Amino acid sequence: MSSTMPQPETSPIVACTVSRDVQNFDLLIEDMELALGENWGDLGFAEALAFFGQPEAKSLEFIALAMDETDEENLVLMGEIIAQAKARNIKVILIAEDVTPASLHSLLRQGADEFVPYPLPENELSEAIDRVRAAEKQRVSGGNTPRLQSDEQKEGAVIVVHGLAGGTGATTLAVNLAWELATQDKENGPSVCLIDLDLQYGSVATYLDLPRREVVFDMLSDTEGMDDEIFGQSLLTFQDKMQVLTAPTEMLPLDLISSEDITRVLDMARKHFDYVLIDMPSTLVSWSETVLNAAHVYFAAIELDMRCAQNTLRFKRALQSEDLPVEKLRYVMNRAPKFTDLAGKSRIKRMAESLSISIDVHMPDGGKPITQGCDHGVPLALSAAKNPLRREIAKLAASIHELNSNDAQAA
Ligand SMILES: Nc1ncnc2c1ncn2[C@@H]1O[C@H](COP(=O)(O)OP(=O)(O)OP(=O)(O)O)[C@@H](O)[C@H]1O
Numbered sequence: 033m034s035s036t037m038p039q040p041e042t043s044p045i046v047a048c049t050v051s052r053d054v055q056n057f058d059l060l061i062e063d064m065e066l067a068l069g070e071n072w073g074d075l076g077f078a079e080a081l082a083f084f085g086q087p088e089a090k091s092l093e094f095i096a097l098a099m100d101e102t103d104e105e106n107l108v109l110m111g112e113i114i115a116q117a118k119a120r121n122i123k124v125i126l127i128a129e130d131v132t133p134a135s136l137h138s139l140l141r142q143g144a145d146e147f148v149p150y151p152l153p154e155n156e157l158s159e160a161i162d163r164v165r166a167a168e169k170q171r172v173s174g175g176n177t178p179r180l181q182s183d184e185q186k187e188g189a190v191i192v193v194h195g196l197a198g199g200t201g202a203t204t205l206a207v208n209l210a211w212e213l214a215t216q217d218k219e220n221g222p223s224v225c226l227i228d229l230d231l232q233y234g235s236v237a238t239y240l241d242l243p244r245r246e247v248v249f250d251m252l253s254d255t256e257g258m259d260d261e262i263f264g265q266s267l268l269t270f271q272d273k274m275q276v277l278t279a280p281t282e283m284l285p286l287d288l289i290s291s292e293d294i295t296r297v298l299d300m301a302r303k304h305f306d307y308v309l310i311d312m313p314s315t316l317v318s319w320s321e322t323v324l325n326a327a328h329v330y331f332a333a334i335e336l337d338m339r340c341a342q343n344t345l346r347f348k349r350a351l352q353s354e355d356l357p358v359e360k361l362r363y364v365m366n367r368a369p370k371f372t373d374l375a376g377k378s379r380i381k382r383m384a385e386s387l388s389i390s391i392d393v394h395m396p397d398g399g400k401p402i403t404q405g406c407d408h409g410v411p412l413a414l415s416a417a418k419n420p421l422r423r424e425i426a427k428l429a430a431s432i433h434e435l436n437s438n439d440a441q442a443a
Pocket residue numbers: 195197198199200201202203204205230233235314333366367395396397398399400402403404406421
């Protein structure tokens with residue numbers, strides 16, 4: 033044990049006991065020494081609060097907050113210590129001797145991560161340390177990643193969304209369609225994987241408030257070496273309902289990945305999930321063709337303006353000149369005029385006729401709540417459930433799921 037106030041000398045202090053007098057907890061001293069050697073210090077209650085603000089506290093992984101019945105008068109101070117520790121991502125292991133359940137409950141409610149009774153049962157402290165360390169590792173790596181079973185063979189349906197001009201609502205559609213599909217069936221919801229292939233400006237992570245992580249880049253840059261486990265680690269679970277492959281942390285050139293990479297990633301995703309949703313970049317890239325070929329449905333998002341009309345024409349021509357399967361395209365008119373807007377409706381009709389396309393899906397303008405929902409990082413079903421845009425996307429998801437279920441039954 034080091035002297036009263038932690039002195040970072042050679043190796044940093046990774047933990048501190050915090051108590052009225054640590055000598056009352058000699059078993060704790062022994063177990064701390066066993067687990068951490070010299071790399072810990074001990075602090076009094078008031079000292080702890082002062083120490084948190086100092087640079088040396090940066091290396092702290094956890095505090096072992098030790099108390100007995102005498103300290104129950106000081107619950108407010110202890111609550112403050114827990115709050116301050118949590119604010120700095122320092123974990124709290126509560127060590128308590130003869131403390132009433134009510135006090136314990138209150139301290140755990142305030143955020144203590146672990147509770148170990150004193151006298152310490154054998155190995156309990158070191159196991160609690162392992163658990164707080166594992167939790168921290170998971171927090172830093174960005175939360176939940178799924179464990180995928182390597183023997184799965186789902187052959188999921190691939191649904192792609194591609195905005196034919198910037199800002200046409202492609203990502204909004206991809207994210208919310210993924211969520212609506214994942215929540216189609218309360219008990220036995222289909223499994224859904226949402227993949228952001230807009231490697232540069234991908235905003236799926238923003239719309240679902242997920243961190244962008246290095247592992248995504250690692251996985252994409254070596255798809256040959258990718259297996260079920262590596263793929264699983266590059267995914268993040270969103271609200272226990274769906275898995276998401278966000279865009280990588282850094283902005284990457286779109287040709288960083290090849291058609292072979294895309295094929296491997298899509299095959300892997302299809303193997304594990306009933307639905308694989310893809311958000312494409314607006315730009316056509318060398319692997320666009322691969323995605324189109326793999327797609328079961330390919331939604332092309334447009335709006336009612338000249339820019340989208342011209343882009344659609346060029347997009348269609350590009351596909352036709354390469355003999356690509358244009359029949360997979362389903363045009364989605366975003367911010368479509370209302371049912372009652374007859375002039376708007378006839379403009380859509382004229383646009384469809386002049387481009388020789390059929391516009392099958394009409395998404396209404398949902399106003400400000402849409403952008404607010406996106407900014408809050410939750411699907412519309414959770415932020416604006418009654419919004420007309422959400423209703424339309426939910427309808428679309430239901431019809432896709434019904435079709436897919438019928439196909440599966442027929443097969
Ligand atoms: N039907 C709608 N009603 C209201 N707001 C919408 C609608 N569709 C999209 N938005 C808003 O428009 C903005 C752009 O949408 P989104 O990011 O989905 O488009 P995108 O086509 O993916 O854009 P990018 O070209 O940047 O990838 C967002 O702020 C979104 O909330």
